[in-house]
Amino acid sequence: MVRGGGSFSSEEIQLLRGLAAVSNVTQDRITYSDTFKQVCTIRYLAGESPTKIFREAGLPPDLIGYKRIERSVARWKAAAIRSVNGNGNMSDSEVIAQLVERYKCTLVTRQNLDSVAENIIGTKIDANTVADGAEPPLKTEQTLSIQDDDAEAADVIDAKTACIIIKQQARRIDELEKANEALLRQIAGSD
Numbered sequence: 001m002v003r004g005g006g007s008f009s010s011e012e013i014q015l016l017r018g019l020a021a022v023s024n025v026t027q028d029r030i031t032y033s034d035t036f037k038q039v040c041t042i043r044y045l046a047g048e049s050p051t052k053i054f055r056e057a058g059l060p061p062d063l064i065g066y067k068r069i070e071r072s073v074a075r076w077k078a079a080a081i082r083s084v085n086g087n088g089n090m091s092d093s094e095v096i097a098q099l100v101e102r103y104k105c106t107l108v109t110r111q112n113l114d115s116v117a118e119n120i121i122g123t124k125i126d127a128n129t130v131a132d133g134a135e136p137p138l139k140t141e142q143t144l145s146i147q148d149d150d151a152e153a154a155d156v157i158d159a160k161t162a163c164i165i166i167k168q169q170a171r172r173i174d175e176l177e178k179a180n181e182a183l184l185r186q187i188a189g190s191d
Helices: 011-019 034-045 050-056 066-083 093-119 127-131 159-190
Strands: 021-027 031-032 124-126 156-158
Touching: 011 021, 031 034, 034 050, 034 066, 050 066, 066 093, 127 159
Parallel strands: none
Antiparallel strands: 021 031, 124 156
16 A cells, blocks of 8 residues: 555555546546545535545545645645635635535536436447437447447447546536636736
């Protein structure tokens, strides 16, 4: 087991990948899910200990590293405060209230996207049909075997891959919308 934020072993990587709080993990780096970051930030601003929050998410400080936890939470808090509209003199409770409202809207959007993605679990999607903008055909095949001699099968995406792609695109759209909002605020501030 790693002590205090060093490199992760392959067993630790597998353990971390199985946690809802973790979006991705490599030997040297952890990417946390947006939901975990948001919940962690709100709980931290409400006075909870970062190590307690991480521990409850299945991320023990002796594995993650106290310094890594401290830096992550500080970074997320600073980003959250910068993202909230208003003056720089807001209390933690005012920041929390605005973040909770924002995160509620984000959560509803994500749940809707997850629901759409889950509706295609257990189906297969023809990549050419999707690329042409048509509705993908929904079929009930849960597994797909792609054979080298079957050219048509090479254009089929399994349902799990399709869901992953949809979720990644939804996250990217969310990131771009946030960047767009920040730029608009920056432009408004320079007028």
